Amino acid sequence: MNAGPPGPVRTLRPARTTATRQKLFDASMELIGERGAAGVTVDEIAAAAGVSKGTVYYNFGSKSELIAQLLRHGVDILKARLQEAPGQEAAAQGAATAVSGDPLLAMEAMIGQALDFMSEYPSFARLWVSENWRTPSEWQGTFAVLRGELLAVIGEAVERVAQAYPVDSTVPRGSLETAIFGACFVVGLDRQTYHPERTRDQSVAAIMAFMRGYVLQQPGPRG
Numbered sequence: 001m002n003a004g005p006p007g008p009v010r011t012l013r014p015a016r017t018t019a020t021r022q023k024l025f026d027a028s029m030e031l032i033g034e035r036g037a038a039g040v041t042v043d044e045i046a047a048a049a050g051v052s053k054g055t056v057y058y059n060f061g062s063k064s065e066l067i068a069q070l071l072r073h074g075v076d077i078l079k080a081r082l083q084e085a086p087g088q089e090a091a092a093q094g095a096a097t098a099v100s101g102d103p104l105l106a107m108e109a110m111i112g113q114a115l116d117f118m119s120e121y122p123s124f125a126r127l128w129v130s131e132n133w134r135t136p137s138e139w140q141g142t143f144a145v146l147r148g149e150l151l152a153v154i155g156e157a158v159e160r161v162a163q164a165y166p167v168d169s170t171v172p173r174g175s176l177e178t179a180i181f182g183a184c185f186v187v188g189l190d191r192q193t194y195h196p197e198r199t200r201d202q203s204v205a206a207i208m209a210f211m212r213g214y215v216l217q218q219p220g221p222r223g
Contacts, residue, residue: 020049020051020055020059021059021073023049024055025070025073026049027045027048028040028045028049028066028067029127031044031045032070032123033126036131037067037130037131041063042063064138064139070124071127071128071139071143072142072146074121074127075149077117078150079149081113081117085109086106086109087106087110088109088110088157103157103161103163103164103165104161104164104165104215107158107160107161107208107211108208110157111180111184112200114184114188115187116200117188118188118189118192119192122189122192126189132147147181150181151177151178154177154180154181158173158176158177161214161215167214167215167216168214168215171214180211183210187203187207188203191203
């Protein structure tokens with residue numbers, strides 16, 4: 001079925017106050033996590049946040065814009081954590097540290113940060129998974145932009161691995177980044193919902209299997 005062209009990219013204007021925005025974010029995520037974006041009204045969000053409906057419209061303009069702002073807010077948090085994971089900043093600057101000396105270890109740390117984010121913000125992860133591939137979607141354009149930003153961060157980490165190790169050139173890079181990206185969401189939510197007995201390290205190791213398969217076996221990074 002032809003889903004049609006992507007929806008328009010939302011203009012994500014900032015809320016008037018950080019405190020109000022955070023209250024609305026927390027309330028919205030809890031409600032959306034329970035019933036999905038379509039099943040939540042502005043009245044319910046306002047009541048849960050302890051603000052008037054007028055405040056929601058004042059800060060976000062509409063329910064659709066509120067959802068777009070929630071997506072941006074969550075992605076900004078996730079991006080910051082990925083980029084600040086042990087070894088990532090140093091590796092990007094070419095510095096040598098215990099972690100960034102091996103970009104595979106830096107990638108492992110980054111995936112751990114992604115799973116920690118899923119544990120801390122499970123409602124955001126569910127919102128992303130449930131709405132991202134819904135077609136047609138009024139937030140399709142917003143998802144495309146935010147997804148591209150996250151894939152770019154992962155791609156930079158993968159590139160550092162490719163510069164340090166001989167890798168399998170038959171593996172398409174775009175698909176590799178997408179596999180890692182999707183696995184972080186799915187493995188993180190699956191662990192919370194169905195397999196709480198699985199440890200964080202076991203989940204990280206499962207996702208790292210993508211990277212271990214991409215790297216041709218060598219005693220250590222070259223260079």
